[in-house]
Amino acid sequence: MQLTEIKEKVSLHRKVLKLMGNRFELSIVSDNAEWAHACIDAAIAEIRRIEELLTTFKETSQTHLINQNAGIRPVKVDKEVFDLIQRSLKISALTQGAFDISYGSIDKRFWNFDTRTALFQNGRPNAKGSYRTRHGAIRVRKGPAYHDDQLF
Numbered sequence: 001m002q003l004t005e006i007k008e009k010v011s012l013h014r015k016v017l018k019l020m021g022n023r024f025e026l027s028i029v030s031d032n033a034e035w036a037h038a039c040i041d042a043a044i045a046e047i048r049r050i051e052e053l054l055t056t057f058k059e060t061s062q063t064h065l066i067n068q069n070a071g072i073r074p075v076k077v078d079k080e081v082f083d084l085i086q087r088s089l090k091i092s093a094l095t096q097g098a099f100d101i102s103y104g105s106i107d108k109r110f111w112n113f114d115t116r117t118a119l120f121q122n123g124r125p126n127a128k129g130s131y132r133t134r135h136g137a138i139r140v141r142k143g144p145a146y147h148d149d150q151l152f
Contacts, residue, residue, distance in 0.1 A: 015040050020051045053081060 013036035014027040026043050028036040055061045062077045069075050077085075088101040 013037060013040065015044070017044070019044065019047045020055070053078070 009031040010029050011031070011033070012027055012029055013033060014025060015037075016023065016025045018024070024044075024047065026040045028039050030036040052058070053061060054063045056063050056067060058064060062075070062081050066075050066077065085101065088099070091099045092101060
């Protein structure tokens with residue numbers, strides 16, 4: 001089969017939508033439209049699953065439960081969340097805190113681009129915007145079985 005024949009049979013299948021508060025564009029190149037759209041739908045379902053698990057904006061998410069109980073009591077989390085937090089803490093240590101999973105304390109002022117809040121003054125973090133980020137204060141403890149994993 002010649003390259004030109006292959007190009008004539010395949011096409012770009014895409015979907016643009018808002019997920020996790022952001023614009024997503026999912027694309028698949030295939031000669032099978034039904035398969036391509038099924039793959040895009042599967043990707044959308046996975047993104048929504050991850051959002052439900054990790055969003056700080058829904059009281060049912062594990063991240064919300066962790067934040068709500070921070071410093072009070074350990075919280076049982078799924079193995080997937082436990083492993084992700086452990087990996088994030090390792091990356092935070094490797095980057096000496098440049099990667100910080102505790103950024104959530106400033107996200108509403110920083111990422112919403114509120115021009116009334118200055119997170120940086122004279123090229124340095126403003127104490128009002130950064131005092132709550134404490135990547136070094138996060139501790140994890142693994143229970144006897146993965147379903148007993150806890151974060152505190």
